[in-house]
Amino acid sequence: MNLEHLIFIVQENRSFDHYFGTFPGADGIPMRPDGTPRVCIPDPAFGRCVRPYHSTDLVNLGGPHNHAASLISVNGGKMDGFIRALIQRCEDEHGRVDCRPRLGPGDAPDVMSYHDDREIPNYWRYAQEFVLQDRMFAPTDSWTLPAHLYLVSAWSASCSDPQDPFTCETDLVFGSAFKQRPHTDVSPQFAWTDITWLLHQHGVSWAYYAGEILCTEAVSERECAKRGTTPQQNVLPYFTDVHETRQLDNVRTHGDFYRALAAGTLPSVSWIVPGRGPQSEHPSTSAPLSDGQAYVTELVNAVMRSDLWERSAIFLTWDDWGGFYDHVEPPRVDEGGYGLRVPGILISPWADRDLDIDHQTLSFDAYLKLIEDRFMGGARLDPATDGRPDPRPTVREEVDILGDLALEFDFTQEPIPPLILDPDP
Numbered sequence: 001m002n003l004e005h006l007i008f009i010v011q012e013n014r015s016f017d018h019y020f021g022t023f024p025g026a027d028g029i030p031m032r033p034d035g036t037p038r039v040c041i042p043d044p045a046f047g048r049c050v051r052p053y054h055s056t057d058l059v060n061l062g063g064p065h066n067h068a069a070s071l072i073s074v075n076g077g078k079m080d081g082f083i084r085a086l087i088q089r090c091e092d093e094h095g096r097v098d099c100r101p102r103l104g105p106g107d108a109p110d111v112m113s114y115h116d117d118r119e120i121p122n123y124w125r126y127a128q129e130f131v132l133q134d135r136m137f138a139p140t141d142s143w144t145l146p147a148h149l150y151l152v153s154a155w156s157a158s159c160s161d162p163q164d165p166f167t168c169e170t171d172l173v174f175g176s177a178f179k180q181r182p183h184t185d186v187s188p189q190f191a192w193t194d195i196t197w198l199l200h201q202h203g204v205s206w207a208y209y210a211g212e213i214l215c216t217e218a219v220s221e222r223e224c225a226k227r228g229t230t231p232q233q234n235v236l237p238y239f240t241d242v243h244e245t246r247q248l249d250n251v252r253t254h255g256d257f258y259r260a261l262a263a264g265t266l267p268s269v270s271w272i273v274p275g276r277g278p279q280s281e282h283p284s285t286s287a288p289l290s291d292g293q294a295y296v297t298e299l300v301n302a303v304m305r306s307d308l309w310e311r312s313a314i315f316l317t318w319d320d321w322g323g324f325y326d327h328v329e330p331p332r333v334d335e336g337g338y339g340l341r342v343p344g345i346l347i348s349p350w351a352d353r354d355l356d357i358d359h360q361t362l363s364f365d366a367y368l369k370l371i372e373d374r375f376m377g378g379a380r381l382d383p384a385t386d387g388r389p390d391p392r393p394t395v396r397e398e399v400d401i402l403g404d405l406a407l408e409f410d411f412t413q414e415p416i417p418p419l420i421l422d423p424d425p
Contacts, residue, residue, distance in 0.1 A: 013322025063323025211275025360403025
């Protein structure tokens with residue numbers, strides 16, 4: 001394998017059908033022969049059903065995307081509870097009387113909206129030119145924090161003793177303690193073993209690139225909250241083993257990513273997560289999807305313009321479904337998930353030109369599997385072999401249904417040239 005650099009860009013809160021539900025050849029929104037959606041989702045607030053609809057809005061509101069909302073949305077595999085979950089949150093927050101859930105055009109909840117190349121042309125262009133993954137499932141049926149924990153460790157848990165992995169138990173909810181802790185408090189919280197332990201053991205370089213101000217630094221809480229990356233997305237500083245191996249300095253800023261590219265010193269494994277504000281694509285009035293697309297495009301352009309392009313693979317995904325409709329029931333591999341589908345794209349000069357769409361069942365665990373296979377001879381986050389055992393319920397990289405991202409590459413083909421796109425098309 002010719003890959004020296006694996007780069008994982010993780011955005012916020014979009015389902016596959018919301019971004020690629022009408023992409024040609026993909027397992028998208030079920031359609032009737034006339035091209036209109038066949039599905040119609042019950043709307044208890046108005047006693048009707050709502051079909052998926054195209055939206056030109058660049059600002060989306062989405063819906064609840066915690067564990068409870070996932071259970072309601074999936075509804076035992078019927079995939080028809082997305083509006084009900086939205087109404088349930090409205091009632092929980094405002095009471096049942098006169099509850100008015102947030103609505104989109106024509107009083108249709110925008111959890112039923114979808115976009116195409118008119119709103120996200122660069123994402124669709126990447127999907128057309130490289131490899132789109134239409135069975136990439138979020139690693140867990142919950143929100144940002146558990147998803148990012150799975151991203152780097154294949155588990156999400158709470159630990160009563162941050163120095164003892166065997167006090168950790170699966171947690172997909174999390175109370176207010178972690179959410180409300182000061183951003184500058186990076187004392188160990190997560191005692192189980194993450195992928196950086198294996199990377200350190202095998203001498204593999206890595207970096208986790210977060211917002212322009214790192215909340216691991218001695219900056220004001222106000223400044224960190226304004227420009228830094230939330231602890232829910234920047235989880236590695238809270239892992240005990242990152243402190244034990246003295247790797248905290250590998251958590252860096254976006255500026256460091258661009259400088260490493262220019263100097264040719266990019267590590268073997270890079271994760272990039274957005275800072276606070278419009279670049280995240282998190283559904284809200286302050287994060288139009290066009291700003292997120294521009295931010296991602298600038299990152300991808302920088303890799304393509306660098307000397308490292310022909311030695312790199314970029315994986316672009318979104319951490320959870322954001323409350324938006326998706327029609328595919330997630331497989332169950334253990335008590336943690338999988339969660340609902342999210343978009344996934346491979347961008348690389350070695351992306352198989354003949355593949356177009358990868359229909360393998362994937363999750364963020366496939367990222368860990370690829371890292372382990374490429375750089376560590378197939379070593380796994382397995383309590384029986386990794387030298388730092390914990391009570392995780394599943395060795396996620398070894399789940400039978402998990403696909404292999406290595407199959408998306410063809411190293412015999414002529415490399416695909418850089419595709420430099422306008423960040424603001």
